[in-house]
Amino acid sequence: MKKVLILEDEVSIRSFVVINLKRAGYEAIEAGTGQEALDRLKEHPDIGVAILDIMLPDIDGFEVCRTIRATNKTIGIIMLTARTQEMDKVTGLMTGADDYVTKPFSPAELTARIDALYRRIGGDAVGDGAEQRQGPFLLNTRNRTLEKNGKRIKLTQVEYAIMKLFMQNPGRALSREDILTSVWGREFDGELKIVDVNIRRLRIKIEDDTANPTYITTVWGFGYKWGA
Ligand code: CA
Helix, strand or coil, X not given: CCEEEEECCCHHHHHHHHHHHHHCCXXXXXXXXXXXXXXXXXXXXXXXXXXXXXXXXXXXXXXXXHHHHHHCCCCEEEEEECCCCHHHHHHHHHCCCCEEEECCCCHHHHHHHHHHHHHHHHCCCCCCCCEEEECCEEEECCCCEEEECCEEECCCHHHHHHHHHHHHCCCCEEEHHHHHHHHHCCCCXXXXXXXXXXXXXXXXXXXXXXXXXXXXXXXXXXXXXXXX
């Protein structure tokens, strides 16, 4: 069964999430503190998606996210945020989260996000084992890896999905809406800013000069274009 970690110190919210995860066919692994979450992840290395609350009694959710990402690039991470400030979402994404859900959320919304992340992690049936080489870049869709000049670039699931979309559409201007729909799914009703934040992070990883990006170029007022 697909495992999902839920880190939330408020028991009522955690139970609510657990019930809905089970209903959606997931096995729920529970944690009430940041440390507990890290322990559960060690016990269950096959957890595919982690849902992390931010306000916790010990380590805050961003720190937990950073700690997980330091050793695990492939797990899907969703931040639960009670606050609606843009900054929180951006901070979460910059620490390596793939997605965020703002409280209060509906069970359908949360499971849709988890399903979408699991699809990205597991599903790449089309073009299985295919390698795409463009300029200095080599994308391997079986291992879900990206190399630049033979050196592995560590990407999150979302960054990988964006790179794959770019490399399937070289030279084509993609609108931010196109990228959002393709990477996050049609059911995602988040803001376009999430695209920009991920592009900024990707540029840091893949561009020769982040200040003057040449691979991912901005199409003003529209979106982004890939060329290598
Ligand atoms: Ca909390």
